[in-house]
Amino acid sequence: MRYLMTFSYDGSGYKGYQKQPRVKTIQGEIEKALKTVSNQNIDIHASGRTDAKVHAISQKAHFDLDMDITPVKLKEALNSLLPSDIYIKQIEEVSDLFHARFNVKAKEYIYKINMGEYNPIEHKYVYQYNKKLDVVEMERALKYLEGTHNFKSFSKTLEDKEDYTRTIVQANLIRDMKNVNSIVFSFLGTGFLRYMVRNMMGTLIEIGEGKRKSEDIIDILKKEDRKYAGKTASPEGLYLKDVFY
Amino acid sequence: MRYLMTFSYDGSGYKGYQKQPRVKTIQGEIEKALKTVSNQNIDIHASGRTDAKVHAISQKAHFDLDMDITPVKLKEALNSLLPSDIYIKQIEEVSDLFHARFNVKAKEYIYKINMGEYNPIEHKYVYQYNKKLDVVEMERALKYLEGTHNFKSFSKTLEDKEDYTRTIVQANLIRDMKNVNSIVFSFLGTGFLRYMVRNMMGTLIEIGEGKRKSEDIIDILKKEDRKYAGKTASPEGLYLKDVFY
Numbered sequence: 001m002r003y004l005m006t007f008s009y010d011g012s013g014y015k016g017y018q019k020q021p022r023v024k025t026i027q028g029e030i031e032k033a034l035k036t037v038s039n040q041n042i043d044i045h046a047s048g049r050t051d052a053k054v055h056a057i058s059q060k061a062h063f064d065l066d067m068d069i070t071p072v073k074l075k076e077a078l079n080s081l082l083p084s085d086i087y088i089k090q091i092e093e094v095s096d097l098f099h100a101r102f103n104v105k106a107k108e109y110i111y112k113i114n115m116g117e118y119n120p121i122e123h124k125y126v127y128q129y130n131k132k133l134d135v136v137e138m139e140r141a142l143k144y145l146e147g148t149h150n151f152k153s154f155s156k157t158l159e160d161k162e163d164y165t166r167t168i169v170q171a172n173l174i175r176d177m178k179n180v181n182s183i184v185f186s187f188l189g190t191g192f193l194r195y196m197v198r199n200m201m202g203t204l205i206e207i208g209e210g211k212r213k214s215e216d217i218i219d220i221l222k223k224e225d226r227k228y229a230g231k232t233a234s235p236e237g238l239y240l241k242d243v244f245y
Numbered sequence: 246m247r248y249l250m251t252f253s254y255d256g257s258g259y260k261g262y263q264k265q266p267r268v269k270t271i272q273g274e275i276e277k278a279l280k281t282v283s284n285q286n287i288d289i290h291a292s293g294r295t296d297a298k299v300h301a302i303s304q305k306a307h308f309d310l311d312m313d314i315t316p317v318k319l320k321e322a323l324n325s326l327l328p329s330d331i332y333i334k335q336i337e338e339v340s341d342l343f344h345a346r347f348n349v350k351a352k353e354y355i356y357k358i359n360m361g362e363y364n365p366i367e368h369k370y371v372y373q374y375n376k377k378l379d380v381v382e383m384e385r386a387l388k389y390l391e392g393t394h395n396f397k398s399f400s401k402t403l404e405d406k407e408d409y410t411r412t413i414v415q416a417n418l419i420r421d422m423k424n425v426n427s428i429v430f431s432f433l434g435t436g437f438l439r440y441m442v443r444n445m446m447g448t449l450i451e452i453g454e455g456k457r458k459s460e461d462i463i464d465i466l467k468k469e470d471r472k473y474a475g476k477t478a479s480p481e482g483l484y485l486k487d488v489f490y
Contacts (some may be wrong), residue, residue, distance in 0.1 A: 008365050008366065009363065009365055010365050010366045010368075055366055057366070079363075084248060084368050085361050085365045085366075085368070086365055087364070087365040089362060117334060118332050119252055119253065119332070120253050120255050120329060120330045120331055120332040121253065121254070121255045121300055121302070121330075121370065121484075123255075123330070124331050125366065152316075239366075239427070
């Protein structure tokens, strides 16, 4: 039986999603819990990895398991074993043909920035920029990122892919009515290259600092070369918000 | 010279505010940083302690220091030495007669509850009740807590004080327009006994569960006996929000 699992995690204590020997990872913790419950070695296949310190509100993964247990009971058993910073929100039965990575239709990421005073309570959950940014110019730049483009300039250096074309369906800036210094960027896209959101965010921050103009995005995209985009923004502010099939 | 310091901290990694031998505390970390900066043993005197895992948005403390340094430079020096979960927001010179505890006019505490699904990203910052509560009845109960009362029923068991009389100037429930499951309680008072906010919150939660009525608060206050109030609510949701002089 194939199952699709929806889960949330605080990435701050982990070396990323993907399993690695002798290192604490999200995948490693979930597979350990699955082994305890089922007494089998189960591989889980996520919609994609997230980097160290990146959070997930709704990550998805599938796995195959032959066991006489309902999805609800399995969810409860796993949650009772998992550390308090990982939580299984739902488990459902899916077709044997379903694949959590290959069947992704869209993903949504959000990135949180605090432009106000350093906040020690949220420093692992919101990027502490702690200075003013030109939010209007950043918002303009988002519109140049929307659409279907070759995103090679925003990909990981030295990563060789055949196809760097991705579609950003919507890129928005969300303001907080109660706190003018708190801004959230959201990116809904058909797929994302490694480091793509953080590289776009690093470039957007340079636009907010006045070092670049919003229209520079057009040129950066055209260059298809990582060295023309900005720095990789730090991971703390990034959340995988949802995965759509 | 006497200084008043305003600081914020994430209490989740600490055994409370107050210094204890061989244990990580907020006071211990700040005094260690002050020693490095000044090469003197400085005692800091806070507005009051906070328990293990409790956070502070604006805690205040005074200390005496003879050193040729501006408050701004001193703040920068301390922040460069302190761990990322403690932050000095301001240092100002005050009169030698000022005392951060004895001169307190009022304090504000807030307590955050999540009535929705368990959230692993915020579990150290918002109490994960994860079930519905009768919020209207809890809000009614807050009004019985307002005013000047003997709060012995809400104090720490076996703590012997001469005077249990305190005034709660205002007790409010703050709803989150974007998330019906997120509620915040705020308590503004002239002073608080140890565990008082957590004991009031534990009792309020039992009211929200329907185990008690809002009017029961009147009776609990009259008894002047800890055993009539509810359980001590867990520390994660509690924040010292501000101290007023």
